[in-house]
Amino acid sequence: MSAISLLNASNASRAGSLGDGGGRAAATQFTQPGWQIALWALAYALVVAASVAGNVAVIWIVLAHRRMRTATNYFIVNLALSDLLMAAFNTSFNFIYASHNVWYFGEEFCRFQNWFPITAVFVSIYSMTAIAAERYVAIIHPFKPRLSAGSTGAIVGVIWLVAFGLAFPQCFYAEVTTDNGTTKCVVVWPDDVGRKHQLTYHVAVIVLIYLLPLVVMFVAYSIIGVTLWSSAVPGSHVNRTRYEHQVNAKKKLVKTMVVVVVVFAVCWLPYHVYFILGNFKEDIYQQKYIQQVYLAIFLLAMSSTMYNPIIYCCLNQRFRSGFRLAFRWCPCVKATEKDKLRLTSPSRYQTTYRKSKTSSFNMEMQFNEKT
Secondary structure: OOOOOOOOOOOOOOOOOHHHOOOOHHHHHHOOOHHHHHHHHHHHHHHHHHHHHHHHHHHHHHHOOHHHOOHHHHHHHHHHHHHHHHHHHHHHHHHHHHHHOOOOOHHHHHHHHHHHHHHHHHHHHHHHHHHHHHHHHHHHOOOOOOOOHHHHHHHHHHHHHHHHHHHHHHHHOEEEEEEOOEEEEEEOOOOOHHHHHHHHHHHHHHHHHHHHHHHHHHHHHHHHHHHHHOOOOOOOHHHHHHHHHHHHHHHHHHHHHHHHHHHHHHHHHHHHHHHHHHHHOHHHHHOOOHHHHHHHHHHHHHHHHHHHHHHHHHHOHHHHHHHHHHOOOOOOOOOOHHHHHHHHOOOHHHHHHHHHHHHHHHHHHHHHHHO
């Protein structure tokens, strides 16, 4: 979402938008000094740069290395793509709007900015939900067939189509208006007496792109956690070693994704609270420091796009090796052959297991030949 997408979904009769930092025509009194805008611009620029660089690296790590092309990682690529597009097409433009209280970018881009942010956030959180569901099936029902590349692609396509549909009303009713000589990008809901349509849509969006998927992921990861951390280890030494390795790998992935979900929830919670308060207590937009409060809340929400690559790098060894390879051109980053092997070669446990199976098969064939 954006400074425009939900906060700005108001009647044209209102003097301004909730996402413009002040909310109404009186918002123009909140003009900031140049040094303050420069500090905010620097903070937003750092978020955009970190998000773009990190998410491009994540996409490259998965798509450029065959060993990384799993169903879970394809969903991670989808998550990285939505975060990348959010940072590139939403953060900067809405920062300019929120800090200047003037829409400079025309009606078509106004529609785009009311359509794309909801789409991107929906894709992000439902990619996380898809990962939770895929992990749930893989761990709780290990004998069920795993998702194929085609099935994963179909799920990704459905996520994007549903996201487009959910965001369409905002795009359809968005328009550029002039208020007291100031150009605004607003959403004009038809026949919206008492702003019932606006409130209903906002509540529905918050439930669908925040509350519902978080509840689903909480239940799924709770069941997965109980299953993994209470699982018994089989008897033989070979099976025990391989089983422990698999369980530990699954635990690490689950921990990583739980951190991703928690960070997302924390970053977006103040933004959604701001929406709810705005619908029931409009006078908060007339408060003296509301522009600074909004810019901080919006920055926190947009910063969610840059944390995931950092989390992958810190908690996942393969992604850490991938980041070393992606940024090996930096003087302070050193990539080794071991990093390349982690992304291209099967693990030693897989190799040992295959060798043991091959050895057992050969011994059985020799015994059959002798008998």
